[in-house]
Amino acid sequence: MASGTLPLEEKIDYCEAAYRQEKQPCHFRLTPLADDGIDAALASRGYGYFGETEVRLRTLDAAIRPGQGPKVHTYDRDSFFWRRGVAALTGQDKIKQAVFREMLTLIDLEIHALAILCGKEIVACGFGVQSPKLLGLFEFAVHPDFRRRGFAAHIVQHMLTKAQSSGVSHAYLQVVAENEIGKAFWEQMGFEETLYRYHYRTKS
Known part of the structure; x- marks a missing residue:
C-alpha cells in the first residue's frame, strides 16, 4: 500500500513499455491511493482525463x-x-x-x-x-x-x-x-x- 521507492517517471516509463509490448494504449486508473503527483505527470505526457466514477x-x-x-x-x-x-x-x-x-x-x-x-x-x-x-x-x-x-x-x-x-x-x-x-x-x-x-x- 506504500508508494514505493522508484522515481515516479521511471514507474510510468515501465508501465508504458508493458502496454507497448502488448500493442495496447496505456491506461492508468487513479484512486485516492495513487502516487502523489502522478495525475499532473500523466497530464504533462498528454494523457487525457475521463471516466470519473463513484464507488458507492x-x-x-x-x-x-x-x-x-x-x-x-x-x-x-x-x-x-x-x-x-x-x-x-x-x-x-x-x-x-x-x-x-x-x-x-x-x-x-x-x-x-x-x-x-x-x-x-x-x-x-x-x-x-x-x-x-x-x-x-x-x-x-x-x-x-x-x-x-x-x-x-x-x-x-x-x-x-x-x-x-x-x-x-x-x-x-x-x-x-x-x-x-x-x-x-x-x-x-x-x-x-x-x-x-x-x-x-x-x-x-
Whole structure:
C-alpha cells in the first residue's frame, strides 16, 4: 500500500513499455491511493482525463423485502444464453465479450448471474460477485422498450436479499459521476454513501 521507492517517471516509463509490448494504449486508473503527483505527470505526457466514477456502499443491516415483479432467472456463469443477453444489453462487442467470458472463469467467488425474460429474450440483467461479507454489483442493464417498469430494482432486491441471507453485510457498486439518472436510481436502492472516487488517464 506504500508508494514505493522508484522515481515516479521511471514507474510510468515501465508501465508504458508493458502496454507497448502488448500493442495496447496505456491506461492508468487513479484512486485516492495513487502516487502523489502522478495525475499532473500523466497530464504533462498528454494523457487525457475521463471516466470519473463513484464507488458507492450500502450496509445490509435491515431486512430487505423482495420487490414485486416478473420472475428473476438465475444462470450459471458458463451460460452462453445469459452472456449473450448481457452483451446485447450493455453493448459489448466481440472483444469485450471475450474479456467478460475470461473474467468470469477467473473469479473464484460466488457469482449471481440474473436476468428477466420476455418470451425467450433477456430484457434486463444484473451480475454480482459475492465474498463472505461483501457483494459487488455489476452489469445492470434494461432493454429500452422495458424501462420504467422496475425490472432493474427487482433484480437488485432479489440479489441483495439472497446475499443478506448468506451473511453478507455490505454491498458496493460503481457509477459514473456524470450519470445523474444512474446515481438517482442507486440512491433509491440504498446506495447513498460514496466511499471514494477514481478516474482514468489514457493515451491513445
